Amino acid sequence: MRRARRINRELAEVYPYAHPELDFENxxxxxxxxxxxxxxxxxxxxxxxxxxxxxxxxxxxxxxxxxxxxxxxxxxxxxxxxxxxxxxxxxxxxxxxxxxxxxxxxxxxxxxxxxxxxxxxxxxxxxFGRPGITVDTHFQRLVRRWKWTEETEPDKIEATVGGLFPKSEWTMLSHHVIFHGRRICHARKPACGACPIAPLCPAYGEGETDPEKAKKLLKYEKGGFPGQRLKPPQAYLDAGGKPAPPLGAG
The missing domain is CATH 1.10.340.30 (Hypothetical protein; domain 2)
Known part of the structure; x- marks a missing residue:
C-alpha cells in the first residue's frame, strides 16, 4: 500500500494536469x-x-x-x-x-x-464529481506491472486497487495511471529509461532502459506530439500539451 500510494503521489507531480481525454461539455x-x-x-x-x-x-x-x-x-x-x-x-x-x-x-x-x-x-x-476507478486497458496493464493486484477481471481489479487508496483519490488516480500508460508505460515497449517512477517499479527493465532511446518512445506532450483532445483543459496547454487536429486535418 505504501509503495502504491507513493507511485500515485509521484505521478500526480508528473501529471498535475491529468484529465479525461474525451472532449465533452455535459x-x-x-x-x-x-x-x-x-x-x-x-x-x-x-x-x-x-x-x-x-x-x-x-x-x-x-x-x-x-x-x-x-x-x-x-x-x-x-x-x-x-x-x-x-x-x-x-x-x-x-x-x-x-x-x-x-x-x-x-x-x-x-x-x-x-x-x-x-x-x-x-x-x-x-x-458528477463522484469517486470511481476507471479500469481500462492501460489501467489494467499498469496495476499488474506494479504488482498492485494479480487479478485479471476488471471488477476484481477495481475492488483490489480501490482498497489501497482513499475513495476521494479514485478518480484522479485513474487519470494519473491512464496518462502514464499512454505516454510512457506502453504495452509493447515501455520507455523505462525515461520513466519518473522507475526506482519504484518492480517491472523496470521490461522496456527500453537506455535514456536516449527511451525518450524517442515518448508520446503526446512528453514526446512533443498532440494529445487526445481537440479542446484540452488550459492546464494541459500550459504544461506544453498541444490540442489534437480535427478529423481530416493535415
Whole structure:
C-alpha cells in the first residue's frame, strides 16, 4: 500500500494536469463519447463527436435519429453499426426513463444500453464529481506491472486497487495511471529509461532502459506530439500539451 500510494503521489507531480481525454461539455456528451471509445482511441472519438453533437445535441434528438445517418458519422470510430445501436438505444432510455437527463447513480447508469461499470465510473467521476476507478486497458496493464493486484477481471481489479487508496483519490488516480500508460508505460515497449517512477517499479527493465532511446518512445506532450483532445483543459496547454487536429486535418 505504501509503495502504491507513493507511485500515485509521484505521478500526480508528473501529471498535475491529468484529465479525461474525451472532449465533452455535459454528461450526455461524456456518456456517448465513452461508449464510442470502445475499440478505438479517444483521439478518433474526439475527431468524430463534433459532427455528431452538432446534428444531435440532446438525447431526444439522437433517440429520433435515422440510424443510417448516425452510422455514417460514426464510421471512423469502427464497429459503427453496433455503436450506432448503442448510442441511439441509450439516448432513448435517457429520454424515456430519465427525462432526457443522464442519471448520477451507478445503478441507473449501468442499465443504459452499452454502459458498463467502466463507462459509468468515467461519467460519475468526471461529470458528477463522484469517486470511481476507471479500469481500462492501460489501467489494467499498469496495476499488474506494479504488482498492485494479480487479478485479471476488471471488477476484481477495481475492488483490489480501490482498497489501497482513499475513495476521494479514485478518480484522479485513474487519470494519473491512464496518462502514464499512454505516454510512457506502453504495452509493447515501455520507455523505462525515461520513466519518473522507475526506482519504484518492480517491472523496470521490461522496456527500453537506455535514456536516449527511451525518450524517442515518448508520446503526446512528453514526446512533443498532440494529445487526445481537440479542446484540452488550459492546464494541459500550459504544461506544453498541444490540442489534437480535427478529423481530416493535415
Amino acid at each position: 454528461p450526455f456528451q461524456l456518456v456517448v463519447a465513452t461508449v464510442l471509445s470502445a475499440q478505438t482511441t479517444d483521439l478518433r472519438v474526439n475527431q468524430t463527436t463534433p459532427a455528431l453533437f452538432a446534428k444531435y445535441p440532446t438525447p431526444e434528438d439522437l433517440a429520433a435519429a435515422d440510424p443510417e445517418e448516425v452510422e455514417e458519422i460514426l464510421r471512423p470510430t469502427g464497429f459503427f453499426r453496433a455503436k450506432t445501436k448503442a448510442v441511439i438505444g441509450l439516448s432513448k432510455a435517457l429520454a424515456e426513463q430519465f427525462g432526457g437527463e443522464v442519471p448520477g447513480r451507478l445503478e441507473d447508469l449501468v442499465k443504459l444500453p452499452g454502459v458498463g461499470r467502466k463507462t459509468a465510473f468515467v461519467v460519475l467521476g468526471n461529470a
